[in-house]
Amino acid sequence: MRRFNYLPPERAFLDPARPGSGQPGQAKAVVIPFGLEQSVSFQGGTGRGPAAVMAASKEVELFDEEYWSEIVNEYEVATLEFTPIAGRLDAALKQIALIVREVLADGKFPLVIGGEHSLTAGAIRPFVERHPGLVVLQFDAHADLRDGYEGEHFSHAAAMRRVLDHETVSLVGVGIRNISAEEIPFLEANRERIRLHWASDAPHWQIEEIIAPLKGRPIYVTFDVDCFDSSLMPATGTPEPGGLDWYQALHILRAASDVGTIVGGDIVELSPRPGLHACDFLVAKLAYKLLSYALVKEGTSEPRG
Numbered sequence: 001m002r003r004f005n006y007l008p009p010e011r012a013f014l015d016p017a018r019p020g021s022g023q024p025g026q027a028k029a030v031v032i033p034f035g036l037e038q039s040v041s042f043q044g045g046t047g048r049g050p051a052a053v054m055a056a057s058k059e060v061e062l063f064d065e066e067y068w069s070e071i072v073n074e075y076e077v078a079t080l081e082f083t084p085i086a087g088r089l090d091a092a093l094k095q096i097a098l099i100v101r102e103v104l105a106d107g108k109f110p111l112v113i114g115g116e117h118s119l120t121a122g123a124i125r126p127f128v129e130r131h132p133g134l135v136v137l138q139f140d141a142h143a144d145l146r147d148g149y150e151g152e153h154f155s156h157a158a159a160m161r162r163v164l165d166h167e168t169v170s171l172v173g174v175g176i177r178n179i180s181a182e183e184i185p186f187l188e189a190n191r192e193r194i195r196l197h198w199a200s201d202a203p204h205w206q207i208e209e210i211i212a213p214l215k216g217r218p219i220y221v222t223f224d225v226d227c228f229d230s231s232l233m234p235a236t237g238t239p240e241p242g243g244l245d246w247y248q249a250l251h252i253l254r255a256a257s258d259v260g261t262i263v264g265g266d267i268v269e270l271s272p273r274p275g276l277h278a279c280d281f282l283v284a285k286l287a288y289k290l291l292s293y294a295l296v297k298e299g300t301s302e303p304r305g
Contacts, residue, residue: 013057118155138174145160172214229245237269
């Protein structure tokens with residue numbers, strides 16, 4: 001078992017003045033910064049994402065009106081030190097898989113802050129080993145079902161295809177509004193494992209229908225921030241119009257946590273832009289909300305089992 005090195009409170013996730021910030025061993029959640037940037041195909045910058053999120057998180061209000069408390073005190077969160085990332089993409093994925101596996105072995109909830117979406121193919125491996133019937137809840141503008149892109153098997157554009165290489169895993173995608181012709185045959189051949197909810201249908205969505213495949217199952221959440229409308233999230237590699245708003249995303253996340261068990265997750269594809277601090281803050285607050293939904297029952301301060 002590896003001995004973890006944690007960031008000091010002043011550099012870690014959330015307000016360093018909170019009571020439990022200096023006790024990483026007692027935390028139930030671990031934030032893993034992993035600024036992977038190796039297969040970016042448009043605008044770069046994902047390597048700077050984790051640092052921007054850590055900095056912005058200091059300004060996130062700890063009091064949450066849904067729980068009517070500073071809910072982080074119910075579970076606490078520690079932050080791993082930034083790790084030098086391997087130069088080859090396949091090696092980097094093995095690296096993040098090892099880190100996540102060890103966090104899980106330590107009995108803690110891992111949340112990876114990226115970094116490009118290709119990291120999900122590595123981060124999910126320990127969950128596949130632990131959880132038969134794992135379902136991935138994907139928030140994304142893109143289907144990411146290509147079998148590689150621009151010569152890279154593990155490209156960010158193939159993130160969900162690589163996840164579905166594990167035959168026991170199924171996928172629920174939300175907010176999708178881009179798919180290529182080459183992805184359609186795979187989608188149509190795997191309808192029993194893949195359910196996509198197109199952003200164009202959002203006015204008619206029934207949350208109960210979206211979360212139905214998640215009931216009673218272990219859930220891994222992968223949240224590509226380009227799922228949000230580009231007016232809300234321009235600081236990403238491929239900002240797309242027609243995406244979700246803040247409360248649409250939260251309502252789906254919360255409902256998912258009510259019917260299934262969120263066992264881990266990642267938030268990816270923030271590419272910080274000068275002067276767009278609101279985007280960094282949005283991701284920091286999203287991470288806080290995701291941790292709370294996963295670890296605390298809705299509307300109470302009762303920790304989830």
